[in-house]
Amino acid sequence: MLVPASVQVVIPALNEEATIAAVVTGLRSLGVERVRVVDNGSTDDTPARARAAGAEVISEPKRGYGQACWTGTRQLDTEVEWILFCDADGSDELADLPRLFAEAAAGADLVLGDRRARPDARAVMTPVQNFGNALSVSLIRLGWGHRYHDLGPLRLIRRSLYERIGMRDRGFGWTIEMQVRAVELGARIVELPVAYHPRKGGRSKISGTIKGSVQAGTIILSTLALLSWRRVPRRPQDFGRVGFARRPAVVSARQRHRRRCSLVFLCRRLGRDRLPADVASGPS
Numbered sequence: 001m002l003v004p005a006s007v008q009v010v011i012p013a014l015n016e017e018a019t020i021a022a023v024v025t026g027l028r029s030l031g032v033e034r035v036r037v038v039d040n041g042s043t044d045d046t047p048a049r050a051r052a053a054g055a056e057v058i059s060e061p062k063r064g065y066g067q068a069c070w071t072g073t074r075q076l077d078t079e080v081e082w083i084l085f086c087d088a089d090g091s092d093e094l095a096d097l098p099r100l101f102a103e104a105a106a107g108a109d110l111v112l113g114d115r116r117a118r119p120d121a122r123a124v125m126t127p128v129q130n131f132g133n134a135l136s137v138s139l140i141r142l143g144w145g146h147r148y149h150d151l152g153p154l155r156l157i158r159r160s161l162y163e164r165i166g167m168r169d170r171g172f173g174w175t176i177e178m179q180v181r182a183v184e185l186g187a188r189i190v191e192l193p194v195a196y197h198p199r200k201g202g203r204s205k206i207s208g209t210i211k212g213s214v215q216a217g218t219i220i221l222s223t224l225a226l227l228s229w230r231r232v233p234r235r236p237q238d239f240g241r242v243g244f245a246r247r248p249a250v251v252s253a254r255q256r257h258r259r260r261c262s263l264v265f266l267c268r269r270l271g272r273d274r275l276p277a278d279v280a281s282g283p284s
């Protein structure tokens with residue numbers, strides 16, 4: 001199993017005084033030493049309770065789920081090789097973590113908890129959440145060709161991949177950006193069925209309210225549109241680069257032959273007597 005000492009846990013938290021201590025204690029009892037709670041301007045006792053339970057607490061006054069996650073990954077110890085994100089409300093099943101660690105140790109770069117694989121976990125999610133996740137993963141499949149099943153909060157990512165991704169989103173587009181960029185970078189991605197519970201206390205800020213659900217859904221879809229736009233090559237030198245269009249990088253022999261034929265035809269039409277060297281060599 002992966003040595004938990006190389007794992008940094010990051011927990012974004014906003015007014016989670018009822019649940020944060022149990023989450024931190026649960027993680028520490030699994031042997032995870034680095035537990036960082038990012039307090040995003042809580043007006044309750046969240047920071048004090050997190051600290052008392054043994055977490056390092058960082059304050060991030062600028063609101064946003066992604067903002068808190070991003071701040072939590074600043075100034076990591078040099079030994080940290082893995083970053084684990086989980087929620088502060090007790091809805092993630094920590095007993096699933098050893099399986100996630102085992103996948104990481106087996107070579108994965110990104111290990112995601114898939115709540116939608118289990119009917120009991122799916123039942124805990126709201127219909128809007130289930131629909132939004134199904135729609136988002138279908139759009140990723142259409143746009144990027146990778147079949148995800150969920151955009152869950154429980155996620156373990158290799159530090160080197162996280163740094164290569166260069167996360168830009170600072171809100172609810174955080175999870176989808178990470179997943180799309182991981183595909184673009186050719187990461188080894190594993191989704192594992194995980195349990196999911198109703199929050200153990202406090203109030204939901206996202207899926208439990210209509211406003212939060214609409215906001216999160218809109219942001220997730222607009223993030224997807226932005227990621228898709230970023231991928232479109234606008235400069236010739238960007239063609240074929242990772243993170244840009246995939247198609248131009250893969251040119252079949254048949255396509256090459258067609259291009260040469262059309263170039264030959266064009267050169268002849270223009271009355272040139274010399275063809276570019278790679279065209280003149282004929283089909284390969």
Ligand SMILES: Nc1nc2c(ncn2[C@@H]2O[C@H](COP(=O)(O)OP(=O)(O)O)[C@@H](O)[C@H]2O)c(=O)[nH]1
Nearest residue numbers: 012013014040064065068087088204205206207
């Ligand atoms: N830092 C930060 N965390 C947030 C924000 N909104 C929600 N969270 C945290 O993100 C996690 C998921 O939020 P939650 O309210 O449980 O959303 P739900 O599971 O969709 O109901 C919890 O740990 C929250 O404390 C926010 O604006 N900033």
Ligand SMILES: [Mg+2]
Nearest residue numbers: 087089091199
């Ligand atoms: Mg929750």
